[in-house]
Amino acid sequence: MPYRILKVILLIGILLGAALPTRANEQVLTEPTIVVYTMGGAVDFETRVLTERPIQEVWVFVHPQGDINTIAGLASLHPSNVVTYKLELAEHPIRAYSTIEYWYRIVLQDGTVITTDPETFVYFDNRFEWESLSKSPFEIFWYEGDLSFGQEILNTAQEGMFRFQNYLPVSQPVNIQAYVYANAAELQTALRLSGESGMWIAGHADPALGVVVVTIPPGPAQTYEIKRQIPHEITHVMLYEWLEEDYYNLPQWLREGLPSMAELFPNPDYALLLENARETESLLPMDSLCESFPLGASNFLLAYAQSADFTWFLHENFGSTGLEALSRAYADGLSCEQGAQQALGKSLTELDREWRRQTFGENTLLAVLQELLPWIVLMGVILIGPLLLIVGRRREPTDSSQK
16 A cells, blocks of 8 residues: 555656746756957847747846856847847947856746856957967957058067066966057047046056057157057056056056056157146146046146156156065055055155256255145144243233232
């Protein structure tokens, strides 16, 4: 009797199991997805689900590299199990040159749920036909110029990498892709279509993606621009790989000052900007450049000039060891003043004062007095008040005796 009951229970279990939806990784294949997109417009996905079983719905999941969020959208079903989905980039901007991972969640009418293996594509600026050259760890892309132009950029990337390694103990990067635009307007459009600001920018690095984009127009200054911009931008990626996410703890002046050290040709405009700022007494306090740079075009460029010159000043006075200690102190999360104090034994304000004196011959004592002037006035008021009261009291008996 117990044996018969057991057989019945087992049979019922088998029948129920067959009737329940299967949610294991059941193999339902899809044809390779056709991905078509317009930069800044929309991404169209199209595939076909290879199954004879009726489909209830299909969801598409899209995850851009370096993004914490995943986009989910309900796809459209068509005859013959064709599936399409349109991702509107105005609603979901994607960073240019990022790798996009996507997959499908297929729900069959019997309740079975299947998640497909991820596929990928690179969201690059497909408005242009790109040429390319590569030599580890660099891949160079450009659309205007011959192979000698691309080779010069590749050579400069190598030179800039080795130059910066003389100043800080950074390793060779894993991979860096450099995209070269022929004019600033086209680069800024690419950034804008990706949901990023491109105002006044001739070069831009996305360290987390290992991608840099620069503007190098044709003309007599082309070589100069290559040797200035390419080393600068790749250094951002090298710093990120060295410090990882702590790279973003660096103050803005150091985050831009260090890459300037890798430039094979420094920006000649910086010296003129600094001298003009000194003459007009419009130099920016270095502690005002910790979080971000000013938005106005003139002060924006002055901030770059000061950051470059101030970082060179630190190297001349504290060497590579000092720069490494300073970078690590900031990477650990110390404030602008605290990081300098711990690494170099002086506050940022003191270092700013010394830089001005050493670079421009400013009167240090006068600068200190100007900073302390409000406190001097306050102390004067505090001390003079009681003093006047004492003098007044001493005069009272004399006045009484004369009456």
